[in-house]
Amino acid sequence: MTKFPQTKCQWLILWAIGLIGGTISVIIPLIFYLSYLGDDKVNVSVMNATLTEFNYTKNTLYYNLILNISISHTVYYDYIDASMMYQNISFDSQTVVMFNKSFSELHMNLRGQHVMAFITNQISKLNKQKMYGVYHIHLKLCPMFRFETNKLMPIIHCDLQVSLKSNKETTPIDGFHATKCDLRYDLSD
Incomplete structure (x- = not known):
């Protein structure tokens, strides 16, 4: 007692x-x-993006996106989970191991196919983007810290507009413009 x-x-x-x-x-x-965890301590930009395939046929999306991402930070990350989304549907992810504390260049190739059923307005949006040759792709990066941060998770959002590069072209008509990404914090469960 x-x-x-x-x-x-x-x-x-x-x-x-x-x-x-x-x-x-x-x-x-x-x-x-x-x-x-200061916002000013993490700067992320997609420096280059090359889209060589983006085709939706019979409920399957075929894609090939090559990315060069610049990350400057003052925090040690063990790795970064990257996921790609199109029209709010996640369809590919990749884990990248980090080696350098102060600056990192990430080179990623997100390539494959994913079965996904679009509704009518998503198909019309896809067809419109296909007509212009520029696709709006969302990239989400989730860094995993060396130290546990418990409930507060930084999530990096990159909204990309990527031109489809055909085999005949050396570069897309508009090219890709470097895109600065946004850092937001999300409460994890």
């Missing part, structure tokens, strides 16, 4: 221990957050 403090001195000691423990449990994560 647990004994409760009997004297005022015992209560005071118990209260001081609780106060110190509670203060430490709040201050240490706050210091970590302020030191490592």
